[in-house]
Amino acid sequence: MVGPFNSSCPQGIQVAQLAWTYIHQVGYDPFSLEFPWRFERTPYTVLVSEILLKKTTASQVRSVFLDFIKKFPEPCILARSSEEELWHILRPLGLRRRIFELIRIASVLCEKFKGSVPCDWKALLSIPGIGPYIAGAVLSFACELRAPIVDTGIARFWVRYTAIPIRKRSSPHKDPVLWGCSFAYISAFPGPPSLGNYFLLDLSREKCVAKRPFCSLCPLARTCSWARNPVST
Numbered sequence: 001m002v003g004p005f006n007s008s009c010p011q012g013i014q015v016a017q018l019a020w021t022y023i024h025q026v027g028y029d030p031f032s033l034e035f036p037w038r039f040e041r042t043p044y045t046v047l048v049s050e051i052l053l054k055k056t057t058a059s060q061v062r063s064v065f066l067d068f069i070k071k072f073p074e075p076c077i078l079a080r081s082s083e084e085e086l087w088h089i090l091r092p093l094g095l096r097r098r099i100f101e102l103i104r105i106a107s108v109l110c111e112k113f114k115g116s117v118p119c120d121w122k123a124l125l126s127i128p129g130i131g132p133y134i135a136g137a138v139l140s141f142a143c144e145l146r147a148p149i150v151d152t153g154i155a156r157f158w159v160r161y162t163a164i165p166i167r168k169r170s171s172p173h174k175d176p177v178l179w180g181c182s183f184a185y186i187s188a189f190p191g192p193p194s195l196g197n198y199f200l201l202d203l204s205r206e207k208c209v210a211k212r213p214f215c216s217l218c219p220l221a222r223t224c225s226w227a228r229n230p231v232s233t
């Protein structure tokens, strides 16, 4: 079990079963050239990609990701690098403070974790700058552990699918009820955790989009509360 989550969300189990059926009967490929960080995943490459993807589009990150990993292939090399070396590659993404964050996290990994990224929920969250989403991404995408993820898109998906009233309307991606749904989902998903979480991430990004979701193209429409009774979310 990963993290202190309440998994009493029957819809999470239902979505896991429907997703698995869809993947087998229709097909789903999470490995597109659009996302180079999904190939040859290690805890370090996933961690770096998730930090770069914060407040930045995938196409922007795609333009620098492979150069970054080639130049800084492990945490201790990154920790010993100068801000200017990082900025030279990351300038197209903007957000200069991100380079301080990367160096700070790499320094902790180098000093406290022997230069590796731990496949452990508590250890990851003990590192300043790593929150539950990044921890869940590293654990599920690279370590293949059943760790949940909830970002803004996945939170929107769960709110629509379940119609569960949430407490944190201003920051639904932090709502413990929605984390419980993602945990129930990934715990019940019959395939590899990386596949399950990529499916959820891509569904919320491609079908359950913010303004007008593409319900007619969604494999979960038949059981989705929002599709049966649309409201503004």
Ligand code: SF4
Pocket (backbone or CB within 6 Å): 157, 160, 161, 207, 208, 209, 213, 214, 215, 216, 218, 219, 220, 221, 222, 224, 225, 226, 227
């Ligand atoms: S049916 Fe529509 S609202 Fe429901 S999960 Fe799919 S895209 Fe989102």
